[in-house]
Amino acid sequence: MDGTSVNLKNLSLWLLVVSAAGLTSAARSQVEREIDLAPFVPSPQPIVDKMLELADVTSSDVVYDLGCGDGRIVVTAAKKYGARGVGVDFDPERVEESLANVKKAEVEDLVRIIEHDAMTVDLSDATVVTLYLLPSSNVLLRPRLEKLLKPGSRVVSHDFAMKGWTPTAVERIEDEYGAPRRVFLWVIGENGRPIPPPLSGTWTWKSTDAGEAVHTRELVLRQDGATITGELRESEKRGVFPLATASLEDGRVRIVVPRKRGGQLVQQVFTGKVGADAIDGEMAIEGESGAIHEAPWRASRQPVRPEGRWSSTSITGGSGEKATIEWTRAGRRVEGYYIAGGDRLALSNVRLEGSLIHFTLTATTAAGEKTTIAARGWIERDSVTGEARPQAGASRAVRWSARREAGPALGAESP
Secondary structure, eight states: OOSSOOOHHHHHHHHHHHHHHTOOHHHHHHHHHHHHHOOOOOOOHHHHHHHHHHTTOOTTOEEEEESOTTSHHHHHHHHHHOOEEEEEESOHHHHHHHHHHHHHHTOTTTEEEEEOOTTTSOOTTOSEEEEOOOHHHHHHHHHHHHHHOOTTOEEEEESOOOTTOOOSEEEEEEOTTSOEEEEEEEEBOTTSSBOOOOOOEEEEEEEEOTTOOEEEEEEEEEEETTEEEEEEEETTTTEEEEOSEEEEETTEEEEEEEEEETTEEEEEEEEEEEOSSEEEEEEEEEETTEEEEEEEEEEEEOOOOOOEEEEEEOSSOOTTOEEEEEEEEETTEEEEEEEETTEEEEOEEEEEETTEEEEEEEEEOTTSOEEEEEEEEEEETTEEEEEEEESSSSOOOEEEEEEEEESTTTTSOOO
């Protein structure tokens, strides 16, 4: 692993040395630390690319790879994004190999390799930390990450989660042999803990009724700060039910949906822990006299895919104006253009929070004046609905909508 390295060919020899040579307790603890953190198994290059892409690395970042192995993560960050990098490894052999790869890639001006304990290295200037350590090692490292990393810093881990942290995002990718791998992302908040994953999106699950028929259920949720709205949708024309209340506190959601059951008004209550791509909890049917039915509940978030070409109504307020929006995405980074009336306007400040997309654009009004417009919209498969408002003046918000013309989700349900 790209962790504090252990050459597996020498592992048995090292253990014999520990037992036979009577090392001091301090020396023994150092060797055991190397063995315990992670063996040296390099991350495949496609995984490295995905880690840096998901972390949204740019030339302004400082990337620390804890247990850098052969240095491929910090070398890639420097060559591909122009980022500064610091590779940290305890094994002199791995440090020497990393230094050779840095020189070969001609990124000595951007990358440092240091021989140091990954658990004690100073991380105060890091904006991105990459990991391929054992789960137990991640837990040991977590307090230092919470103490030293600045808000907005990103932590990315190959294959292994961080106990006690809910990932902001999880990406799944196959390696060169077709084996499934996972990449976890955490974005650090003001309190040193990761920012909770956004709730906006379409969450689906299947359930079986008394007749053993399987039905698909959907909770379509739209989060705007502390306000959560949406509806419960059921297949087989069973209906659409607006939410009565919804709240999110400490990563746990509680949703109440009123509906009729057997001629009486009841409440369907969903509670659970929100993860990057799933909610795990309980579902209950409650009547006037208490719970009628309770069951475990797990809902999965459908992938949100803004990338593609969208036919849009006017965002700039032009009467009857038709427009096109083009979005592209690399990891968490989304870029795009608004095309109308012969103008191709670059979107700025684009960010995706679950299914809610934000962006700004600068346009020319009918009077020939430049105006900056802040827009947002909720993406649901092949459609977007939202609002836009000029950042200056008291102009009212413009409602807008868009429909996908081309892109990955067109004409099919999201998997």
